Amino acid sequence: MRDPLALEIDPGLGGPLFLAIAEAITRDITRGRLKPGARLPGTRALARELGVNRNTVDAAYQELLTQGWLQAEPARGTFVAQDLPQGMLARSAAPVPVEPVAPRAGLAFTDGAPDPKLVPDKALARAFRRALLSPAFRAGADYGDARGTLSLRQALAGYLATDRGVVADPARLLIARGSQMALFLAARAVLSPGEVIAVEEPGYPLAWAAFRAAGAGVRGLPVDGGGLRIDALEAALVQDPRIRAVYVTPHHQYPTTVSMGAARRLQLLEVAQRHGVALIEDDYDHEYRFEGRPVLPLAARAPEGLPLIYVGSLSKLLSPGIRLGYALAPEPLLRRMAEARAAIDRQGDAPLEAALADLIREGDLGRHARKARRVYRARRDLLAGLLEAHLAGRATFDLPAGGLALWLRCAGVSAEAWAEAAGQAGLALLPGRRFALEGPAPQAFRLGYAALDEGQIAKAVAILSRSFPG
Structure with a gap:
């Protein structure tokens, strides 16, 4: 335009x-x-x-x-x-x-976006050029597979097996234009109009929008320090037979950042299998674990026959502007997703997908992930130290083992009032009301720090401290 x-x-x-x-x-x-x-x-x-x-x-x-x-x-x-x-x-x-x-400082704590300045742009440009000039691309006269470019699906299968312990057949992988599309297609595959999907609350509003777009109802379930409460899920499944799927972010619960432990993960799988409901696992930010043992996805240990769709994104590893997500699903569900995708978007961006496959095969993506982890861990630790020094008694948080955000809980003040005061001083905040579905808004902020450098983090915390409404 x-x-x-x-x-x-x-x-x-x-x-x-x-x-x-x-x-x-x-x-x-x-x-x-x-x-x-x-x-x-x-x-x-x-x-x-x-x-x-x-x-x-x-x-x-x-x-x-x-x-x-x-x-x-x-x-x-x-x-x-x-x-x-x-x-x-x-x-x-x-x-x-x-x-x-x-408006003045132009500072913002995002919801957890990566820093686009860290993108391996030279390696990506070389890979993209090779893809455009490849004989396979130039000879292709027909539309591609709705599941995505085979080379990327094959590279992703190896990546998931090595990095996450997930056995992935390339035929059961679908490449989408971002995880948002993958969530929409997943809901279309497992839910009929009028059925309900249970989601975490507080949770991810864009996922709720995708599920509603697929014709599903959305019901919030509480989370605690261990993620989604399984007792609340089981009670809801008994109470409402319309619930046919559950959406979870077990690795880094969105927005609170807590991780679901092994025992609760096994409980979740058992409850889902016993009640015959599907699971949609959103494994965003898996690459960003800074300490402790790796936590394998639910998809790595799901029992045979459980309808589980595993959703991830390469956008969070690279940049929000690079729209590439993926989903791993059992063959019948994957087929439905591919059919729905073909109806709204015949195929993906073949050159970009081929370029990303090249980055994975050549090790460029792995090197970028290791570099990004070092940078983001340093930024997380700096933010945590400054918050402890300047906001003691006014806000609390638990240091997450990974991810690109902190969940800052307000002490006795309104998050809305604090956000408004900070905005007037030049800092944008995401208060808890953004993540509430039906229940009361958490008096907290999601502080996505990854896109801020050290000087910006220090300036943002100073504004936070000055704008405290007390």
Whole structure:
């Protein structure tokens, strides 16, 4: 889309202008005015059209890239993400809340986005060029497999076996444009319209949106220091026979970051098998474990015959702008997912998939993961130390063994009031209400720190301390 984009900015929203622009764009996406794949104008052109500073538009675009509404393609521009299912767009009563960006400092704790500056861009560019020039790509005159490029599925199968202990037949893997598409397809495969999926609460709103788009009801279940409460799940399954699937994030529960222990994982598998319900395991951030023994996914020990769909993402390992997710599922479910995918998106990005397969085979992805772990662990430790030094008595947290975020619990104050004060001082926060489905909002923040360097982390904690509403 090269022409200027007319946006209706709601003056009644208040808060940063960044947020108002981002909300206007998401509103136009959800109501169908901006279609998946539509090109947005450059930041300079849109800033001129709206009469605002170019940096303001750039910040709004960066927010929507982080949230997955947009995707950036080098040397081409910024586009509406391709992996937003049409059902989600049509049924959304309102856009998923967009995290605010602070107007003055431009600092934001995200929901856990990686640092795009760490992307191995030279290795990726070489691999992408090789893919474009390969005889196989140039000779391909027909559409590819709806499951994705075979070379990437084969490389992922080896990667999952080595890194996560998951035995994966490439024929049972599906490549999607991000984990969001994979979650939507998973729900379509295991649920009929009117059936219900149980989810963690607090939890992941974008997953709930994908499940609703697939026609499912969503029921929240409580979590504690060990993740999803199995007693609550079993009680819900007895009470409501419409529950036919369970969505979990056992490795790093979203948003609280807690890990589900081995005993509870086995309980979850046993309950699911006994009640005949499917499991959708979202293993985001698995690569980012900084200490302790590796925790294998549920998919690595699921009993034979249990309908379990394992979802992961390469976007969190590289950059939100690189939209590649995947799902591993039993053959009947995988076939349904592929059929649904072909109906909304005939195939994926074959050159990009081939390039990522090359990065895995050549070891570039593994080297990048090791480098990123060192950087992110140092940033986690710096943030934890500063929080302890400056917020003692005002907020508490448990240091997670991995992941790209901390869950900061407020001590006796409203997270909403604190977030508003911090926003006025130049720092955007994600308060607990964003992650609440039906129950009361947790008085806490999810502090995604990975995209901030050391100086930005120190500045963000200083603003947190100064803006405490007490």
